[in-house]
Amino acid sequence: MHNYLCVMKQALVVPEKMMQSSLCVGLLLLLLIVAAAARSASAIMDGLLPNGNFEEAPDKSQMNGTRVTGRYAIPHWEISGFVEYVRSGQQLGDMLLPVPEGAYAVRLGNEASILQGLTLVRGERYSVTFSAARTCAQAELLNVTVTPDVGEVPIQTVYTSSGWDSYSWAFRAKHSAVSLIVHNPGVSEDAACGPLIDAFAIKILQCPQSLNDNLLKNGGFEEGPYIFPNTSWGVMVPPMDEDDYSPLSPWTILADTKSVKYVDAAHYAVPGGARAVELVAGMEAALVQEVSTVPGQSYRLEFSVGDAGDGCAGSLSVKAYASHGSVTAPYESHGTGGHSRASLEFAATEERTRVVFVSMAYTTKPDGTLCGPVVDDASLVARHSRRRLLL
Incomplete structure (x- = not known):
């Protein structure tokens, strides 16, 4: 930016008649550059995360059957542990499960994690929505982290006939650059045992205000987590501790x-x-x-x-x-x-x-x-x- 300003300054050494028009052009170019830089660093918008539905596949050279072997093999994500990349309808043991968003999903084995870096607005509250399906008999749950906030999302109960449910979890952004981490803390003897996950989206949460004389805020539940427009099973809001942020705040x-x-x-x-x-x-x-x-x-x-x-x-x-x-x-x-x-x-x-x-x-x-x-x-x-x- 400093070099650019120097060039602009030299370019303005022109006859006096051209001074005003040259200055306007220079300022316009500067504003365009600043706007472009702001757009490139802007916070993520409401909706699906980059490759949030895992439709961008790993390179086959970084796969061993369904298992993903490369730490950065899944575009826009970083993985740790036993992670599988699963096609809709693919056999997983004795289970056949559809994929709710597109054709692919990810399975997290014991102690496996998946991570994506996000750029957010510091101090704002956000809700993450994602879909999950059980594949094991154990009491499954997922740990969701956006440092320093950590939450547990129990997925043991199945609420839909398809086996897939969408869940929400909320947090306040303590930093502008954060990592969203989803971790399976399961302890099954089968290292591959764990839930399927798919369709990650985010939404900024507004602070509901009291309307008229109503002391209840968000009494009509109009403010809440992101709902995928192409899914017909709603979004589960799990239990939370007193200090947790609620996707249905202040409920x-x-x-x-x-x-x-x-x-x-x-x-x-x-x-x-x-x-x-x-x-x-x-x-x-x-x-x-x-x-x-x-x-x-x-x-x-x-x-x-x-x-x-x-x-x-x-x-x-x-x-x-x-x-x-x-x-x-x-x-x-x-x-x-x-x-x-x-x-x-x-x-x-x-x-x-x-x-x-x-x-x-x-x-x-x-x-x-x-x-x-x-x-x-x-x-x-x-x-x-x-x-x-x-x-």
Whole structure:
């Protein structure tokens, strides 16, 4: 850049009539160069990561059967340990699995990892979405890391008939240059035993604000993880610790190993807006948000409960808790969509009140996969006393 400026300075030694036009041209060129440099160093955008679906294959010279032998053989990725590059429909032991995005996926064996460097906006919150499928009987989970944040994503439970589920995990970027690492900590005797992974995408998460008098933020669940437009099974939001960032912020998932499903109006029946949450794990996973309240103040919690139009038929019900109050909202589902409103009035006893939604029963679809009631359009509003209203 310094040499370029020197050249421009010498070029401006021209007759006085040309001085102004030459200066304009020089400044325009400088701006174009700066803009190009900014674009080349810009943070990654929402959507599929570079070769996030693994369609760019390793060179055959760096393969031994399905095993990838070169550390940098998979374009845009770095691998460690026993990693296989698998074609859709390829035999893996006694299993045949399709690939959700394109024709190829990666299998992580015991203690195997895959890594991609990312350029992000420091301080922003992001959510990573990826697809995974079990290939072993062990209690499988994946460690996901963006230094210094580390999370565990349990994938033991299968929520779709295809065997593939999409999962989300969120973090705050502590640095502009980071590494996304996915690691299989499995301890099977078979070194190749581990999950298939595919379709990695990223999305920057906005900070939801309270709307009108609603104390709940993101009550309509419009802000959440990236959903692949060509997949019809939603995105699982796994359980998280108190210090974790949530893909559904500020909602968190209270559970041991089960998840809730984030669904979109393009593939599901959604009570309002474009997104909602399906409680697919019965009483094993609760949707929780903590809000500031005034002790002694009365509040009204309202929400929609229904079915996602995904064939989940039967008696569905959601129980909502707030302070010492609770309400059970039943919904008789035909599996074709629909919803009703429910409400709970309570008096706050603390300065912080937890609002909790949980499904009261385990429900399955005809194909045997888990499903449950949909929750959407939640609001929490302070109720004024009768004396204040009269004034």
